[in-house]
């Protein structure tokens with residue numbers, strides 16, 4: 001039977017043929033399964049990283065300016081507010097602001113009474129921006145007005161706490 005061996009093959013027995021045929025199926029399937037696993041388990045970007053807050057936190061500016069410490073003003077006393085906000089203009093009399101403790105400058109204003117002066121601060125007057133450029137409450141502004149007015153000879157009473 002030598003004529004059958006002219007293309008010699010490494011498959012000599014039916015068992016070997018069975019093994020080869022099985023491998024011909026199993027090897028590509030295993031390859032496909034491993035490839036699918038590789039794709040599915042690939043580490044993906046953290047979805048939380050795309051939330052607006054996370055993005056904002058990443059691109060936030062290096063520094064922030066808080067004018068008149070408006071954000072933290074709620075817990076501040078009238079003294080703090082006058083010192084940190086109002087004094088910026090009223091200490092030196094910037095743009096004709098009545099100076100702290102200057103009785104002559106304050107005398108005509110005292111006649112307006114607390115309400116009159118408070119309205120001027122809330123609406124703004126001359127070079128003073130509305131609410132003196134802060135987000136202080138009416139109550140806080142009123143306390144600051146009382147303090148400043150009384151430093152200049154006024155006899156205003158501390159305004160009553162706002163009713164809620």
Ligand code: HEC
Pocket residue numbers: 081082085086087088089090094095096097098109112116117118120121125126127128129131132133141144145148
């Ligand atoms: C940006 C500068 C500036 C700041 C800050 C400022 N003021 Fe004034 N303020 C002025 C100027 C200028 C006037 C004078 C306005 C005018 O008579 O034309 C004035 C006037 C006033 C008057 C008199 C208003 C009137 O009817 O004549 C009061 C009261 C007053 N300020 C309170 C305050 C208080 C309280 C604060 C802080 C919470 C404050 N100001 C912060 C500039 C400022």
